[in-house]
Amino acid sequence: MRELERARWRCRRGLLELDVILQRFVDEHYARLDEAELRQFETLLNLSDSDLWDMIVQKEADDESSQSVLRLLRTVRQ
Template identity: 50%
Template sequence: MKELERVRWRCRRGLLELDIVLGRFIEQHYANLNKAQQAAFDTLLDMPDPTLWDMITNTRPSPLQSERCAVLVLLQAV
């Protein structure tokens, strides 16, 4: 449970749209991710807001490995 609280805290961003998407992602998908996908999501959260938002909205190409790419696809579906 502490891990989920930590991730929720990290999802609080300076960009409102990103807050909304990440919050919905946590509610809808995070519990079903495997450890590798959770780590990939954590890596995505390390990115600056504009970069992450551009990747989610598909306005910036994503040179990510498969686990991160799978998580990104789920984020784009939210």
């Protein structure tokens, strides 16, 4: 439970659109992520708001290692 609380806190961003998407993602998908996907999510959260937003709105990301989590984030965005 502590990791979930930490993830929720880290999802609070300066960009409102990211706040909404990341909070929905945590509510809908976080509990089902495997270890690799949790690491991917942590890596994405380390990005700046603008870089993370750009990755979410792109059709394909340059970073293949985060594809599964980005696909989930994109479904939340729609």
